[in-house]
Amino acid sequence: MTSLTSSAHPLERAPRESFWTRIASDIAESISRGTYPPGERLPSEHALAELFGVNRHTIRKSLASLSSQGLVRVAQGSGTYVEEFAVDLMLAKRTRHHQSLSQAGLRGGLQVLTTRTQRAAVAQASALKVALRSKLLCLQVLGEAQGQPLHVSERYFPLPRFAGLDAIVGETGSITAAFATLGVADYTRQESRITAQMPDATIAAHLRQPVSRPILQVKSVNVDTAGLPIEFATTWFAGDRVKLTVTHDD
Numbered sequence: 643m644t645s646l647t648s649s650a651h652p653l654e655r656a657p658r659e660s661f662w663t664r665i666a667s668d669i670a671e672s673i674s675r676g677t678y679p680p681g682e683r684l685p686s687e688h689a690l691a692e693l694f695g696v697n698r699h700t701i702r703k704s705l706a707s708l709s710s711q712g713l714v715r716v717a718q719g720s721g722t723y724v725e726e727f728a729v730d731l732m733l734a735k736r737t738r739h740h741q742s743l744s745q746a747g748l749r750g751g752l753q754v755l756t757t758r759t760q761r762a763a764v765a766q767a768s769a770l771k772v773a774l775r776s777k778l779l780c781l782q783v784l785g786e787a788q789g790q791p792l793h794v795s796e797r798y799f800p801l802p803r804f805a806g807l808d809a810i811v812g813e814t815g816s817i818t819a820a821f822a823t824l825g826v827a828d829y830t831r832q833e834s835r836i837t838a839q840m841p842d843a844t845i846a847a848h849l850r851q852p853v854s855r856p857i858l859q860v861k862s863v864n865v866d867t868a869g870l871p872i873e874f875a876t877t878w879f880a881g882d883r884v885k886l887t888v889t890h891d892d
Contacts, residue, residue, distance in 0.1 A: 662703035665694050669704065673713055673724055681790065683721045684714065709852060717850055725882060729787055733834045733860070734889040738818055743787050750787030751815030755794070755848070757781050757808040759801065766798050769863050769874035777801040781808055783817075784848060785877075792884050794848040795877035804872070821872070829872060832863040836886065841878060849880045856881045 672678055685693070690701045705722050708714045716722050731742045743750045761775040770778070778798045785793040797817070799807055803824070810820035821829060837859050846853045857878045864873040879886065
């Protein structure tokens with residue numbers, strides 16, 4: 643593991659209340675120099691405490707400050723990691739997760755977290771143009787790249803047309819592949835509505851970020867070549883790991 647080589651100035655000479663800010667500054671400088679590259683785990687709190695000659699409470703304050711600046715993320719039970727650079731994802735007429743990642747030079751896919759059947763509420767029935775309380779397939783899906791979570795979503799599909807879609811997505815990691823298997827060779831994005839908001843605890847946990855860090859919410863509707871809605875989704879993107887680019891190309 644790489645090591646922190648700063649701290650040339652003795653911390654004991656600084657006022658005690660400034661120890662954590664000095665340590666945060668030293669770690670931030672090491673990150674900017676590339677000593678700790680994106681995605682790398684920092685030394686443990688115990689190791690950092692020994693390195694800087696302070697207690698673990700001081701180290702926790704330093705790491706919390708770096709987290710609030712978006713430089714690191716703290717994963718409970720795993721450690722503290724340098725944040726990845728933001729991935730530029732396209733929201734276009736034909737929006738595909740795999741294609742967006744390929745264009746960014748990354749690898750990743752979709753992971754089905756939960757699946758259930760439910761009755762369409764007003765918003766879902768309106769978006770999918772189905773009768774109120776019609777049966778829908780609902781998937782909670784995590785989108786990742788290089789092992790990092792980029793977004794989590796709730797996706798609704800009309801039944802019985804898309805029965806079994808959840809199993810195909812689970813096997814392939816691709817909504818597009820599942821659609822193709824079920825007879826939808828092509829589909830397009832009808833609309834995307836983007837808002838910024840704060841995440842709830844569940845969304846923040848899936849994205850491995852604090853609830854104090856904003857996210858981007860996108861509500862979208864996809865339609866088949868006949869113009870029939872086939873998917874209504876609400877997607878929450880990690881605001882510090884994702885840049886959304888909206889294009890108007892055919």
